[in-house]
Amino acid sequence: MRILVCNDDGIAAPGLADLAGAAATLDAELWIVAPDRKWTAASHQLSFDQDLVLSRVGERAYACSGSPADCVVAAMTVLFADGPKPDLALAGINEGRNVAEDIAYSGTMAIGRESAFWGLPAISISRVKDALRASGDDAALRALLRALWATRGEWAGDGHWLGVNLPAALPATIVHATIGRDKIASASDVIVRTADRIRYRLRRGRAHSSAAGDENAAIDAGNIVVVRHGWAETAALPEDLVASWNRTLR
DSSP: OOEEEESSSSSSHHHHHHHHHHHGHHHHHHHEESSSSSSSTTTTTOOSSSSEEEEEOOOOOOOOSSHHHHHHHIIIITTTTTTTOOOOEEEEESSSSSTTTHHOOOOHHHHHHHHTTTTTEEEEEEOOOOOOOOOOOHHHHHHHHHHHHHTTTHHHHHTEEEEEEOOSSSSEEEOOOOOOOSSSSOOOOEEOSSSSSSSEOOOOOOOOOOOOBHHHHHTTTOOEEEEEESOOOOOOOOOHHHHHHHHOOO
């Protein structure tokens, strides 16, 4: 079995080492491709029209000069160009939860999505900031990965990947939750304003808003929260609405 591990916090991030250590217990050939620096809200950026560099930093471990999503593409088109492709892709462990609109903003989530584009079972893992690190964390993470890997046939459908958020303390109960609304970049601070020019800075942080049954509520209750995401699904439009559009074109 071959496992690809990526992240968006950079090759030196503690969360990457934690995830790789847990993944290694799945009796797999482990490959690591991670950015050479930390990215924030990288989304699904791909780096075209410029040279990228993969620097070997260890056995089957590389730092990539590109974005988090670039790391997956580098693995699939350079390192694994002649096969075999990975059996599982893991992203994380991100420093900070990824919920709600982070499905679009997060580089950790983009790794899972990009892996799903390549037909790989993928899991994007994040953990709340200021987690209560304890001696049982490693065992809890290993147990979680084994449980998810053993049941991949039930969740790894075409175009899907898992988003997992870990609470402050482990071990914890696994729950399924709905996607909430808790938008980052919801405000800006104006630094200098003139008649012709405004200099401002996006405000960090989020409101931590939640509703019953959503991700934030479940995480704050001390649960491991799992959501299955899909990129290939669409929301059907009412046929009479489409017909009304066509009538306006006549």
